Amino acid sequence: GDSVTQMEGPVTLSEEAFLTINCTYTATGYPSLFWYVQYPGEGLQLLLKATKADDKGSNKGFEATYRKETTSFHLEKGSVQVSDSAVYFCALSDHTGKLIFGQGTTLQVKP
Amino acid sequence: DAGVIQSPRHEVTEMGQEVTLRCKPISGHDYLFWYRQTMMRGLELLIYFNNNVPIDDSGMPEDRFSAKMPNASFSTLKIQPSEPRDSAVYFCASRLRGLPQQYFGPGTRLTVT
Numbered sequence: 001g002d003s004v005t006q007m008e009g010p011v012t013l014s015e016e017a018f019l020t021i022n023c024t025y026t027a028t029g030y031p032s033l034f035w036y037v038q039y040p041g042e043g044l045q046l047l048l049k050a051t052k053a054d055d056k057g058s059n060k061g062f063e064a065t066y067r068k069e070t071t072s073f074h075l076e077k078g079s080v081q082v083s084d085s086a087v088y089f090c091a092l093s094d095h096t097g098k099l100i101f102g103q104g105t106t107l108q109v110k111p
Numbered sequence: 112d113a114g115v116i117q118s119p120r121h122e123v124t125e126m127g128q129e130v131t132l133r134c135k136p137i138s139g140h141d142y143l144f145w146y147r148q149t150m151m152r153g154l155e156l157l158i159y160f161n162n163n164v165p166i167d168d169s170g171m172p173e174d175r176f177s178a179k180m181p182n183a184s185f186s187t188l189k190i191q192p193s194e195p196r197d198s199a200v201y202f203c204a205s206r207l208r209g210l211p212q213q214y215f216g217p218g219t220r221l222t223v224t
């Protein structure tokens with residue numbers, strides 16, 4: 001079945017460092033891909049999405065490019081802030097419309 | 112616009128008691144999803160509805176769990192009887208047909224003692 005694999009956390013960075021969180025997927029067909037962010041004590045918020053190959057999703061300085069050839073959707077940000085500390089989930093939308101989530105990656109940004 | 116609304120935000124109950132969690136989806140959305148989040152198992156889809164009809168309940172852990180959607184603006188997830196292993200955060204999410212992204216509520220943190 002469809003699946004999503006994220007890099008294990010926690011990821012600890014200093015403020016203004018470059019961030020990459022790796023995400024790869026296995027799916028039949030051409031799923032839509034997402035990054036969601038969960039701040040402590042809150043629900044999941046949609047961070048960005050891409051619906052077809054080579055699409056780049058971007059929001060709040062975060063970017064991810066839908067790479068069909070490598071089945072990847074890595075999340076990047078050029079300069080992280082303390083306020084970016086959260087859990088990040090990669091997900092795909094399968095052919096039924098259900099979301100399949102990765103296990104989540106915790107990001108800690110230190111001042 | 113109001114997002115997905117869930118109540119209560121926190122629930123503490125004793126083993127054996129009935130628990131009812133509530134969700135109001137975003138107005139106009141025709142899909143509704145119930146998820147459970149735990150440290151051990153991550154995010155699990157329990158059940159989802161389309162136009163108030165349950166489509167896939169294969170994630171419901173056992174007969175103690177039931178979900179209903181009596182109308183387009185309200186859904187409940189009931190656990191009867193509750194057990195300590197049901198302790199988790201339960202999320203509701205909704206989606207508009209034709210768009211793949213789901214919008215999540217703030218969750219209900221359930222503690223069963």
